[in-house]
Amino acid sequence: MKNFILKNRRGGDKILSMYWFGVLFIIAAGIFSMVYIFYASPFDVREIESSILANRIAECLSHEGKIDAKWIISAESCSDGNECPAALENEIPKECNLNFNSEFEGQQNYVQIDFYEMTNFKASLLEEKEIIVSEPLRTVYYGNINLKADCNIEESKDYKKQSKCVLKRFYAIDSNENKYIVSVLSATRKTEKNAIL
Amino acid sequence: MRYSKGQVSETTTWLVATVIIIFALLMSVYAASTISVLTKNVGVGSSSEFFKGQNEGDVFLKESIFAYMITKDTEGINIYTQMTSDGSTSPFGQSFGLSVFGKIYDLSKMSLVKINFNGKSQVVISSDDLVNGALTSENVKIKAHSFEVIGSEK
Numbered sequence: 358m359k360n361f362i363l364k365n366r367r368g369g370d371k372i373l374s375m376y377w378f379g380v381l382f383i384i385a386a387g388i389f390s391m392v393y394i395f396y397a398s399p400f401d402v403r404e405i406e407s408s409i410l411a412n413r414i415a416e417c418l419s420h421e422g423k424i425d426a427k428w429i430i431s432a433e434s435c436s437d438g439n440e441c442p443a444a445l446e447n448e449i450p451k452e453c454n455l456n457f458n459s460e461f462e463g464q465q466n467y468v469q470i471d472f473y474e475m476t477n478f479k480a481s482l483l484e485e486k487e488i489i490v491s492e493p494l495r496t497v498y499y500g501n502i503n504l505k506a507d508c509n510i511e512e513s514k515d516y517k518k519q520s521k522c523v524l525k526r527f528y529a530i531d532s533n534e535n536k537y538i539v540s541v542l543s544a545t546r547k548t549e550k551n552a553i554l
Numbered sequence: 555m556r557y558s559k560g561q562v563s564e565t566t567t568w569l570v571a572t573v574i575i576i577f578a579l580l581m582s583v584y585a586a587s588t589i590s591v592l593t594k595n596v597g598v599g600s601s602s603e604f605f606k607g608q609n610e611g612d613v614f615l616k617e618s619i620f621a622y623m624i625t626k627d628t629e630g631i632n633i634y635t636q637m638t639s640d641g642s643t644s645p646f647g648q649s650f651g652l653s654v655f656g657k658i659y660d661l662s663k664m665s666l667v668k669i670n671f672n673g674k675s676q677v678v679i680s681s682d683d684l685v686n687g688a689l690t691s692e693n694v695k696i697k698a699h700s701f702e703v704i705g706s707e708k
Binding site for chain 2: 376379380383384387390391392394395397398399400401402404405411412415416419421422423475478480481482485486487524525526527528529530534536538541
């Protein structure tokens with residue numbers, strides 16, 4: 358009888374050890390999957406990048422509330438119906454000391470600046486979406502213009518792989534006391550680094 | 555047969571324990587995936603505290619306030635001078651403030667925009683669905699007078 362009990366206990370211990378190994382494996386697999394899931398997706402900083410870019414553009418255009426004369430002169434010449442010189446598009450990186458290069462092929466950013474006359478500026482809401490009714494005096498842009506389409510889509514639905522956009526406005530005056538509303542649209546792609554591993 | 559009841563009881567205990575362990579792990583895996591989604595999308599709203607810490611604030615609002623302060627009325631006196639000399643903001647300053655700060659915000663994203671003149675609030679934009687979203691504010695204090703713009707996102 359004594360021998361039987363001892364033999365039986367040994368068998369039970371063996372099964373229990375197997376079970377413990379099983380539990381250890383389950384816990385290890387659980388911890389592994391938790392860590393893997395957490396670190397599998399990269400940090401998405403595109404919205405912040407777009408916001409920082411928009412801020413730099415705003416600081417470049419306006420100095421303590423006054424727009425630099427070079428932007429205004431161009432705006433006036435364009436408002437008279439004259440075509441804006443193509444070279445103006447390249448003013449943004451040059452004048453604002455911005456480097457739009459990245460480790461990826463092609464332009465990964467898009468910046469668009471719209472100058473509106475403040476007194477004529479009008480925006481209205483249509484199906485919870487803001488629409489600017491006024492025509493800009495002048496539009497200056499730089500970068501990959503294809504990204505602008507993503508910004509229009511983003512207003513209705515936010516997809517993970519599309520570019521992240523920031524659209525903000527500020528009020529500024531020029532040296533002749535003309536009042537302007539300046540709208541800055543900034544878009545960042547860089548999907549490979551921020552949305553896909 | 556004499557030991558079978560004890561063995562069944564012991565097996566049931568371990569079985570239940572295993573189920574609990576697996577359930578706890580599955581919950582943790584689900585929590586890890588949820589936290590990953592929530593924390594890894596570093597948006598402007600969620601990281602606004604970061605910008606505050608850097609004294610960055612709202613650059614667009616700051617530039618607008620600077621321009622507002624140097625805007626002159628029909629007599630050629632700017633709002634800044636009016637604030638420092640009159641002791642209160644002039645009717646021009648107040649009406650012009652409402653006009654300017656009602657135009658710089660995206661109407662679809664803001665639930666409330668207020669201007670405070672020396673602590674007295676004036677509502678610029680107010681939507682039906684007032685939600686306490688991310689707050690943006692900038693203020694200017696000149697002697698005893700203060701001017702503040704506060705915006706609340708939807």
